[in-house]
Amino acid sequence: IIYAITPTYARLVQKAELVRISQTFLHVKNFHWIVVEDSPVKTQLVSELLAQSGLRFTHLHTETPKEHKRKESDPNWLKPRGVEQRNLALQWLRENRELSEEGVVYFADDDNTYSLRLFDEVGAVRFGGKEWGSAEIRSTKRVSVWPVGLVGGLRFERPLVEKGRVVGFYTAWKPNRPFPMDMAGFAIALQLLLANREARFDLLAERGYLESSLLQSLVSIEELEPRADNCTKVLVWHTRSEKPKMKQEELLQKQGLGSDPSIEV
Amino acid sequence: IIYAITPTYARLVQKAELVRISQTFLHVKNFHWIVVEDSPVKTQLVSELLAQSGLRFTHLHTETPKEHKRKESDPNWLKPRGVEQRNLALQWLRENRELSEEGVVYFADDDNTYSLRLFDEVGAVRFGGKEWGSAEIRSTKRVSVWPVGLVGGLRFERPLVEKGRVVGFYTAWKPNRPFPMDMAGFAIALQLLLANREARFDLLAERGYLESSLLQSLVSIEELEPRADNCTKVLVWHTRSEKPKMKQEELLQKQGLGSDPSIEV
Numbered sequence: 001i002i003y004a005i006t007p008t009y010a011r012l013v014q015k016a017e018l019v020r021i022s023q024t025f026l027h028v029k030n031f032h033w034i035v036v037e038d039s040p041v042k043t044q045l046v047s048e049l050l051a052q053s054g055l056r057f058t059h060l061h062t063e064t065p066k067e068h069k070r071k072e073s074d075p076n077w078l079k080p081r082g083v084e085q086r087n088l089a090l091q092w093l094r095e096n097r098e099l100s101e102e103g104v105v106y107f108a109d110d111d112n113t114y115s116l117r118l119f120d121e122v123g124a125v126r127f128g129g130k131e132w133g134s135a136e137i138r139s140t141k142r143v144s145v146w147p148v149g150l151v152g153g154l155r156f157e158r159p160l161v162e163k164g165r166v167v168g169f170y171t172a173w174k175p176n177r178p179f180p181m182d183m184a185g186f187a188i189a190l191q192l193l194l195a196n197r198e199a200r201f202d203l204l205a206e207r208g209y210l211e212s213s214l215l216q217s218l219v220s221i222e223e224l225e226p227r228a229d230n231c232t233k234v235l236v237w238h239t240r241s242e243k244p245k246m247k248q249e250e251l252l253q254k255q256g257l258g259s260d261p262s263i264e265v
Numbered sequence: 266i267i268y269a270i271t272p273t274y275a276r277l278v279q280k281a282e283l284v285r286i287s288q289t290f291l292h293v294k295n296f297h298w299i300v301v302e303d304s305p306v307k308t309q310l311v312s313e314l315l316a317q318s319g320l321r322f323t324h325l326h327t328e329t330p331k332e333h334k335r336k337e338s339d340p341n342w343l344k345p346r347g348v349e350q351r352n353l354a355l356q357w358l359r360e361n362r363e364l365s366e367e368g369v370v371y372f373a374d375d376d377n378t379y380s381l382r383l384f385d386e387v388g389a390v391r392f393g394g395k396e397w398g399s400a401e402i403r404s405t406k407r408v409s410v411w412p413v414g415l416v417g418g419l420r421f422e423r424p425l426v427e428k429g430r431v432v433g434f435y436t437a438w439k440p441n442r443p444f445p446m447d448m449a450g451f452a453i454a455l456q457l458l459l460a461n462r463e464a465r466f467d468l469l470a471e472r473g474y475l476e477s478s479l480l481q482s483l484v485s486i487e488e489l490e491p492r493a494d495n496c497t498k499v500l501v502w503h504t505r506s507e508k509p510k511m512k513q514e515e516l517l518q519k520q521g522l523g524s525d526p527s528i529e530v
């Protein structure tokens with residue numbers, strides 16, 4: 001099973017983002033979507049969307065503590081985003097899955113773009129040859145890695161591979177981080193997470209060190225398993241949606257003529 | 266058949282956009298994608314993406330005339346976008362399809378978000394009851410319409426429906442346009458386009474009047490056929506992607522150390 005962990009929060013584009021990634025996930029076999037809302041309750045919007053998605057899913061929620069929550073006026077990198085949500089999903093897996101179960105865990109933010117071909121690579125982390133059929137599979141044990149497009153101020157970031165081993169990273173920003181990789185660039189064997197029950201994301205990690213805070217306790221660079229043709233193919237893109245302009249809506253609302261709130265967007 | 270016409274142009278997010286909408290379209294039965302590149306040649310990126318998409322497709326190209334092309338510095342609304350591309354697709358349909366063939370034509374920009382449920386509504390424009398199964402279908406002849414989310418400075422724009430007929434539009438911007446609707450909010454029976462061989466988008470249409478320039482010669486407001494529960498459900502969103510920041514890439518390129526151009530993003 002591929003467990004995709006998606007933190008999500010209420011904003012104008014939320015439903016659009018969740019609809020389009022859910023439709024990609026709907027093509028993937030043996031898929032389980034763990035959606036964790038950053039909110040004090042499970043919202044009706046997300047509940048209904050999941051119920052109608054056709055996907056196997058788990059719906060959780062936990063609100064980011066106020067002092068760590070980004071304000072509208074903050075630049076988007078100031079505060080970590082989705083951290084407690086991802087940790088809650090890890091906790092759920094530890095409470096609901098056994099060491100004997102096979103699986104791989106991928107952190108799939110709601111606004112990225114995923115090629116279907118990525119899930120063949122993700123799936124190869126820990127599965128037997130049958131469904132996934134790659135020769136490398138049996139030797140895969142811990143964490144697999146691949147490039148991410150449109151991230152870090154670059155066309156892509158990627159692990160550098162020599163003779164089938166990761167020997168460094170192509171990245172420009174804080175290259176000395178232990179694992180200078182974006183969240184979308186790796187997947188972790190479920191068993192590794194179950195065996196290391198303390199491994200989690202650090203809410204207080206310095207900017208750019210969130211991925212490292214989890215990976216450091218799980219794997220060394222030499223152990224990373226390169227995918228996507230030795231990390232030469234981009235199969236996931238760190239896209240971001242523009243915040244929609246609501247100028248007319250705001251004008252109308254001042255006159256008490258805002259759009260019908262019973263129509264969900 | 267649903268013919269989706271998608272104009273597209275080279276930019277950093279192009280592949281990501283095309284990948285994600287292609288994966289949505291891959292769920293839709295009886296679907297034919299007409300992709301028209303705004304470029305002097307068919308690019309390798311789009312050619313390969315289409316070949317690998319698993320979709321039935323037609324690949325065309327035509328460059329927007331220089332004097333109508335938007336510059337990087339222009340605001341995105343200054344010039345019409347995708348106009349000649351959509352017209353070329355209409356021409357292709359007129360040259361390659363017969364009046365006896367059933368079909369419906371939808372203009373699907375590459376950056377919007379489409380719920381799969383939309384294609385049931387689109388499909389209902391002109392098809393017999395079998396695959397699409399709605400009672401309204403047989404009476405559908407010309408142009409069907411529905412709401413579009415996150416457009417026009419509003420949460421949504423939509424046709425207003427009374428007793429099953431369109432009687433006006435909920436829209437804030439230039440409400441006096443003949444058809445104050447976004448491109449994503451309607452679909453047209455193929456036969457109507459084949460019977461009206463001169464109907465096309467006007468490259469010189471005033472801002473906001475592009476949709477009207479085509480629809481005016483095809484249909485009257487009274488003839489519009491409301492879909493999506495009498496235009497009360499949002500099934501398509503006018504999303505837009507942020508332009509990715511390339512600060513590090515530019516710095517590295519100045520030093521001759523830009524990212525490997527052979528890795529496609």
Ligand SMILES: O=c1ccn([C@@H]2O[C@H](COP(=O)(O)OP(=O)(O)O)[C@@H](O)[C@H]2O)c(=O)[nH]1
Pocket residue numbers: 006007008009037038064069070076077081082083085108109110111240
């Ligand atoms: O207050 C927030 C902000 C973001 N997110 C989620 O956390 C993930 C990463 O956030 P975002 O995509 O905004 O970060 P970036 O694109 O800057 O990496 C996404 O799935 C968001 O939906 C969240 O749960 N709460």
Ligand SMILES: O=c1ccn([C@@H]2O[C@H](COP(=O)(O)OP(=O)(O)O)[C@@H](O)[C@H]2O)c(=O)[nH]1
Pocket residue numbers: 271272273274302303329334335341342346347348350373374375376504505
């Ligand atoms: O120079 C351009 C700009 C845009 N487009 C395409 O035309 C459609 C509408 O453009 P865009 O989404 O930028 O417009 P908006 O979101 O402002 O409606 C999209 O499919 C684009 O890929 C194009 O072919 N050439």
Ligand SMILES: [Mn+2]
Pocket residue numbers: 109111112238239240
């Ligand atoms: Mn993001």
Ligand SMILES: [Mn+2]
Pocket residue numbers: 374376377503504505
């Ligand atoms: Mn657009």
